[in-house]
Amino acid sequence: MPLVEAIREAIIGGEFVPNQRLVEADLSTQFDASRASVRSALLELANEGLVERIQNRGARVRAVSLDEAVEISEVRMVLEGLCAAHAAAAVTGVEIRELRAIGASMREAVAEGDLLGYSSLNQELHRRVREIGGQRTASRLLERLRGQNVRHQFRLAMHPGRPAVSLPEHLAIIEAICTHDADAAEAAARKHLRSVIDTLREVDRTGQEPRPR
Known part of the structure; x- marks a missing residue:
């Protein structure tokens, strides 16, 4: 399964909850992927509205009001x-x-x-x-x-x-x-x-x- 799809399914399935930080190093280990691949996947998921990037703090699952x-x-x-x-x-x-x-x-x-x-x-x-x-x-x-x-x-x-x-x-x-x-x-x-x-x-x-x- 492509990395972006795997992370997306983890968010949709509730494995990652709203406002949870998504640490590149942890995701790299969990999904056996390079840091660069994780960073690219998080950018794509941010474009989809599932993830938000916080300046100087990395990424987290976006909460929806x-x-x-x-x-x-x-x-x-x-x-x-x-x-x-x-x-x-x-x-x-x-x-x-x-x-x-x-x-x-x-x-x-x-x-x-x-x-x-x-x-x-x-x-x-x-x-x-x-x-x-x-x-x-x-x-x-x-x-x-x-x-x-x-x-x-x-x-x-x-x-x-x-x-x-x-x-x-x-x-x-x-x-x-x-x-x-x-x-x-x-x-x-x-x-x-x-x-x-x-x-x-x-x-x-x-x-x-x-x-x-």
């Missing part, structure tokens, strides 16, 4: 809607069965109270919708935005009662795509992201910092 998380979600609302509409137009029979299987697994995860499993399926669904839609520019932008917003996404996934709210929203997206209804798919994706924004604000008001169980 609530206001920025909301802005990111507003942009996602447009892009996710676009990808869902494209997916509805392009989806094949095999892909329809795959999407319905993901939906069934999401129902099962919610019924069993498996929050982490549901969160993983949530990410898988959004990824497959992007891939089926084939809108590569939107997909690249969404992947970058997902990385920037990862901490808020985790807090959202762990928020009590959230899966019961988001499950029917995801099922509506699946149904619209599987019935080739591009307008309904776009509307369902946008509705889901509006719900995400509302819940982000709610989580921030409660001050909760949930942890996986």
